[in-house]
Amino acid sequence: MRAHIKYIGIVDQHDHPHAVEFFTGINIITGRSSTGKSALIEIFDYCFGASEYTVPEGVITEAASIYFVVFSIKNSFLVLGRKPNDKHGFIKEETILPQLEDLTLDYFESSYFLSIKDFNMELGRYFGIDITDTDEDLAQKAYRKNQAKKPRPSIRNFTPFMLQHQNLVANKHSLFYRFDENAKREQTIEQFKIFVGFVNQEFFTKSQELNALEQNLNRLKLKQSVYENDRNVKNKEIKNLLKEYIAITGIDLLSIDFDHLIQNPQKFIETIRNQDIDVDENSNEYISQLKNLEAEKNRTLGQIRTLTNKLREIEQSVAYAEKYKNAVGTIIEIKETQVHLSQCPFCSHNNETLIKEANQLEEAIHWLNTELDKTPYMLDSFETERKKVQTEIGQEKEVLWNINQKISAILKIANELQQNRSLAEQGLKIRLKIEAILETFISEYLNINGQIDEVSKKIQTIKNYIQDHYNLDEKLQKASLYINKQMNKLGANLDFEDSYKPINLHFDINSFELYHKKQDGAKVYLRSMGSGANWLYCHLSLFMGLNRFFCYLGDDCLIPPILFLDQPSQVYFPVSIKDDNEVFDAQALKEKEGIENSDMDDIKAVENFFNELVAFCDNTVYETKVYPQIIITDHADKLNLTNADFETLVHGRRWRSKNDGFIKKDM
Secondary structure (H helix, E strand, O other), X not given: OOEEEEEEEEEEOOOOEEEEEOOOEEEEEEEOOOOOOOHHHHHHHHHOOOOOOOOOOOHHHHXXXXXXXXXXXXXXXXXXXXXXXXXXXXXXXXXXXXXXXXXXXOOOOHHHEEEHHHHHHHHHHHOOOOOOOOOOOHXXXXXXXXXXXXXXXXXXXXXXXXXXXXXXXXXXXXXXXXXXXXXXXXXXXXXXXXXXXXXXXXXXXXXXXXXXXXHHHHHHHHHHHHHHHHHHHHHHHHHHHHHHXXXXXXXXXXXXXXXXXXXXXXXXXXXXXXXXXXXXXOOOHHHHHHHXXXXXXXXXXXXXXXXXXXXXXXXXXXXXXXXXXXXXXXXXXXXXXXXXXXXXXXXXXXXXXXXXXXXXXXXXXXXXXXXXXXXXXXXXXXXXXXXXXXXXXXXXXXXXXXXXXXXXXXXXXXXXXXXXXXXXXXXXXXXXXXXXXXXXXXXXXXXXXXXXXXXXXXXHHHHHHHHHHOOHHHHHHHHHHHHHHHHHXXXXXXXXXXXXXXXXXXXXXXXXXXXXXXXXXXXXXXXXXXXXXXXHHHHHHHHHHHHHHHHHHHHHOOOOOEEEEEOHHHHOOOOOOOOOOOOOOHHHHHHHOOOOOOOOHHHHHHHHHHHHHHHHHHHHHHHHOOOOEEEEEEOOOOOOOOOOOHHHHHOOOEEOOOOOOOOOOOO
């Protein structure tokens, strides 16, 4: 997104505007303490839709009636405004850059103020956020509270890439603004692919369609599994009916392998429909089947009785073990024995017999305690065995029930004949049952296979479409490689400690974690990288790499290449040391810190990374044709830079005299 900040300002209680003007490239605001430098980043954040009012209390908050930010965005200008501690935001587009003197209270008409929610949505539209639904799986929505959608992409999730506050710019525990709140961290990481233009609304719509189809496929496969189990039941039923048919007619209905029947049911439905019912009246098949079933019944009854006797014995053992457990519960466990030597009163010799008996008693006590400890385990063992036998008895009873059903079916043949129902008529009845089962199989099981094939083809079509049009994994991988390359290109010129040279930073684009990879492959994360200078350089390297990436993407990227760096020199000149001189004096600050006779290494280190930031901007616009904007607020001043004239970077934004500051005291 080709956008940069033109003004950050306030309108005071007397209706006078106060503003700082900015340009593309490096913008430095330098000055002594308490002049409002750090307030600039907070005013920007507030006007950019922050829910909290965090402008530092003091001269600025006492004077402000309205805070404002003016953006240059594409071919127009966008004026944003917020009243102090208010839940509304002003937004107005202008085709011509407004004059500062025109930005009075009258300019900020009430009709242009929106609720902060609507303000952020409207602001997001100017930056190209037009995605409203980021759910990729609608089924997950049902598990969220009130079945709410995932949060839509928000302009607020740009700020982690744009703002490095003074408590963050050299922080070893955190890299990104707002990442202390887990929900905002997850949203920013998840929405990154949207902000860099890798996906659009169609991607999420297609993903929803894909997930819905995959869930439907899983349901069909589950249904198929149920039908598969049901088919096994139907198989047994058909086998029994075919045996019953032979018992009735004395002739096989189909002289084929049973599996072939199931594989092509329609063919055999037509075969048996066109087949006459023949009867062999002299067949003894039903008698043969009856004898086999009665023999099987007797074997099953014998197995049931054997298992029943075994169950009775187990239950007796359980009852005995329970009684034993209750009895031993009253026994006090003996832990040790005490033996006193006895002596003969006449000769004073020790009695050795008592020691042997004491040892035997101790062994007996140990055995008893061991047996007492075994009681709960013995009960558990009996209970497991009882459940096993009960299950086996249930299974055998089910087998017996099936045998009785088959016997009843055979005996029913003679009864049907007595009722004047011929063998041919009974055979026809069996054939019709078989036909009904096969037709059900065709309509349900074979139909479900067809649905599975159809849904699988649709899934593959959508996967191919998403891969061809978005190829997200490859894009993220290339983005990671590009960012890492740019980080290390900048980091190679920064003063990392020798143990981290050559610097080899890696940014995990999935977790947003940063680490240095050693030559042996070991990862050293930011928090373990030692000094404040290392932490600062990691932040600078990462955010320069991200900024370069946004410029490289050009208009495809929604995030503007804007970066605030608040007090980056603090690792050398801590902000806790009050800088109240009208001229920046590095040696004086060191003396306030308690360091005397300081050499110039610290100021050289600051000049070095300022030089690298200047070179970064120049190289970026050369390579990408997009000029980034870096706004630096710092105490450091009058730096001797080789890549630029320091004064051109300050551009008059030096607040050193007593009346200087964001709000001029003589106005």
